[in-house]
Amino acid sequence: MAIKNFRHSPEFQKELEEARGSRLLTLGDLFFPMPSSWGLRGDPYLWSALAAQMNYERLEDECDSEPSFENHIKALFHELTGADIDKASTDPTVPMFAHGGMSSGMVSLNWWRGTGIPLLLRRHQNLIEKN
Numbered sequence: 001m002a003i004k005n006f007r008h009s010p011e012f013q014k015e016l017e018e019a020r021g022s023r024l025l026t027l028g029d030l031f032f033p034m035p036s037s038w039g040l041r042g043d044p045y046l047w048s049a050l051a052a053q054m055n056y057e058r059l060e061d062e063c064d065s066e067p068s069f070e071n072h073i074k075a076l077f078h079e080l081t082g083a084d085i086d087k088a089s090t091d092p093t094v095p096m097f098a099h100g101g102m103s104s105g106m107v108s109l110n111w112w113r114g115t116g117i118p119l120l121l122r123r124h125q126n127l128i129e130k131n
Contacts, residue, residue: 027069028055030123035115039108045097046107047116049080059127069124073117081107085117 031051038044053076077085083092091106098105 025059025127026055027057027059027072027124028052029059030054030120030127035119039111039115040091040103040106041099041101042094042097042103042105042107043111043116045099045105046077046080046094046112049097050076053080070117070121073120077112083107083109085109085112 028051031047031054034044034047038047050073074085077083081092081094088109091109093105094107095105097107
């Protein structure tokens with residue numbers, strides 16, 4: 001039996017919505033719920049690390065425009081992986097994200113370029129439009 005990510009549960013979503021109503025949103029809120037699929041084994045660890053980095057940055061104060069938010073994500077991506085997401089041609093391996101398996105610690109540039117960053121940009125735009 002597969003274990004489901006608790007962040008996908010209706011109970012968690014309800015709690016999250018209630019909590020968001022009672023406090024200021026942070027950029028870290030854009031990372032929940034987590035995606036249900038990833039490119040390589042290091043991607044969920046990078047996702048969590050980015051969420052933690054942005055957890056104290058208020059949505060109202062930081063990165064009001066989409067280009068600056070995208071640049072912010074790319075700068076943190078580079079800081080955490082050592083790779084420039086726009087120029088790198090090979091998937092980086094990040095030792096702190098290595099927890100076993102063939103692609104352990106590897107981060108998928110294709111997934112981040114085609115899925116991860118576009119998802120965060122859509123969520124960012126949706127939250128800005130709502131606020």
